[in-house]
Amino acid sequence: MVESFQKTDPTSSADDSECSPENSEICRIRSKKTIIRILHDIMQKNTLVTLYFDQSNHFILTSMLAINEQTNELLIDYGTEPELNALALKSSHLTFITSQNRIQIEFECNQISSSRLDNRDVFTVNLPESLIRLQRRHNYRITTPILDPLKCIIPIPSEEGLFKAEIALIDLSCGGIGVIDHHPVINFEPGMIYQNCQIYLPGFGWINTAIEVKTTHEITLKNGQLCKRAGCQFIDLPTEMEVLIQRYVTKHEQTKLTF
Known part of the structure; x- marks a missing residue:
């Protein structure tokens, strides 16, 4: 199953998004093709990802490793602390915060499991159904x-x-x-x-x-x-x-x- 994960950016159409009528800086992306394109870009640039779980202040600093469009799964690297990895695997509410070209990206998942990639343990999560993008390229206030x-x-x-x-x-x-x-x-x-x-x-x-x-x-x-x-x-x-x-x-x- 691991071999089917893609590591190259797929061809995609122009970006589409739904912006809040009250604040055009906040957009929710729902298109699967656009979500995958954004995640691929973040993954290829090896951008740091912060994983929070079960709405607590516990977090893991990690990165995206691979995407499987057929199974709608995303591979995430394990953190450095085994006890936090174990807690994350028991969680049902996962929040990911990262950035793309200095624009903050956030998405949530509700499933996580352990898998193997290149002879090491990694997380497997479901691809998000949507993600939030803060449009400004600097610190959003x-x-x-x-x-x-x-x-x-x-x-x-x-x-x-x-x-x-x-x-x-x-x-x-x-x-x-x-x-x-x-x-x-x-x-x-x-x-x-x-x-x-x-x-x-x-x-x-x-x-x-x-x-x-x-x-x-x-x-x-x-x-x-x-x-x-x-x-x-x-x-x-x-x-x-x-x-x-x-x-x-x-x-x-x-x-x-x-x-």
């Missing part, structure tokens, strides 16, 4: 909730000890955050760097990172209030935390897909 905003906790040394300032986020991406500059202690001048900042993503976990203030400019809020927005960039964001943000962003935007 979402507006964070207004009533219950995400917060960035920034530790500031003081004479009394370490003071933790809480800053409400107005937007978030894998590249950084946008905040309102009105905190009496934090200086949001471009070039300022704050270490050991923490952001909690509900349902996903904590982000721990350094940030650098890159830009500031005036904005008008929905209530008419004039204030300053500061754009901050993550510094050396760990891969696992970038993946958490990717998952949060995709889950947030996925609710806008109405087709």
Whole structure:
């Protein structure tokens, strides 16, 4: 069975997609031919794939190895930790996050098993019936909730000890955050760097990172209030935390897909 898996890109027609009427940047691909073409491209470029299972924060960094169009199966490399591989094989809900030409790709599967390829253990999963594509070629940015905003906790040394300032986020991406500059202690001048900042993503976990203030400019809020927005960039964001943000962003935007 393994010998029937293709490792070359098949000829396919032009891309087709269904985009959310609320946000044309978010598209769900349903065409099997297009899905296979995208997966082949990711596989040939050996792009890193993050596999989450059973809606937990456990994940495996892996890559695609081969596609079998006849059996609608996809071969995925095993991870480096045997215990996580074993947990994945017991799972019924699998989420894959990767990218194609710097565009984020996400798809889900509900079946997984173990197989052999080139004398090594690999995962076999069913080809996805659809996949989500974030159209922008850079970090996709979402507006964070207004009533219950995400917060960035920034530790500031003081004479009394370490003071933790809480800053409400107005937007978030894998590249950084946008905040309102009105905190009496934090200086949001471009070039300022704050270490050991923490952001909690509900349902996903904590982000721990350094940030650098890159830009500031005036904005008008929905209530008419004039204030300053500061754009901050993550510094050396760990891969696992970038993946958490990717998952949060995709889950947030996925609710806008109405087709």
